[in-house]
Amino acid sequence: MSLTLILIIITAGISWYGFQNPSFLDKWAMNPVRVASKNEYYRFITSGFIHADFGHLIFNMFSLYFFGEAMEMFLNSIFGPTGTIYYLALYLLGIVVSDIPTFLKHRTNSRYLSLGASGGVASLLFAFILLAPLQKVCLYFAICIPGFIFGAIYMLYSFYESRKSGGYINHDAHLYGALFGIVFMALLLPASIPNFFDQIATWRLF
Numbered sequence: 001m002s003l004t005l006i007l008i009i010i011t012a013g014i015s016w017y018g019f020q021n022p023s024f025l026d027k028w029a030m031n032p033v034r035v036a037s038k039n040e041y042y043r044f045i046t047s048g049f050i051h052a053d054f055g056h057l058i059f060n061m062f063s064l065y066f067f068g069e070a071m072e073m074f075l076n077s078i079f080g081p082t083g084t085i086y087y088l089a090l091y092l093l094g095i096v097v098s099d100i101p102t103f104l105k106h107r108t109n110s111r112y113l114s115l116g117a118s119g120g121v122a123s124l125l126f127a128f129i130l131l132a133p134l135q136k137v138c139l140y141f142a143i144c145i146p147g148f149i150f151g152a153i154y155m156l157y158s159f160y161e162s163r164k165s166g167g168y169i170n171h172d173a174h175l176y177g178a179l180f181g182i183v184f185m186a187l188l189l190p191a192s193i194p195n196f197f198d199q200i201a202t203w204r205l206f
Helices: 003-020 022-028 032-038 043-049 054-079 082-106 118-131 147-164 171-188 192-201
Strands: 136-139 143-146
Touching: 003 022, 003 043, 003 054, 003 082, 022 043, 032 043, 032 082, 043 082, 054 082, 054 118, 082 118, 082 171, 118 147, 118 171, 118 192, 136 147, 143 147, 147 171, 171 192
Parallel strands: none
Antiparallel strands: 136 143
8 A cells, every 4th residue: 555545544534533523623733823832833743634624635635646646656766665755754744844834924813723734735746746847737627737837826826815814725835835845856856957947848838
């Protein structure tokens, strides 16, 4: 069984338990005020293993499956057994790092809560886009566009929505998770940067 599937099973199981126990969700969610006042730093990682509802969980787990499996196979093919460590670091650190701006932004907002694996999933997705920018990314299995175009739209949308500070979706986690995935892969494989631009240069609309 792949590490990706193990992560999905663990996340789905914990999230399912959380659906039945609101107090558990409250204890594991990213609450910047609780982190700052009570040193509950564990929330940086536990918040990535719980979700608000089934729709939230299913969307993240489908994304994790498709892009996680691809990244896991790629890293294992390049680095062998060490690739598993890099993969896990990319995902888990993506969850943690993507929540740091949220923590700084809302550390005095006692009503703010954030949860979900979006930061880690975004890290995997954008690491994948850096490696294969011309690979099609499909929205709702219907609209398929090259990864680098999807990535640009995703980043602009996340940046715009994060500035609005409205709704319940943590767009900051999407944005900074994506940036972390790019930086992580660029440091791990420096050649991925020139290869990214070389691949884009060959793209033609028609």
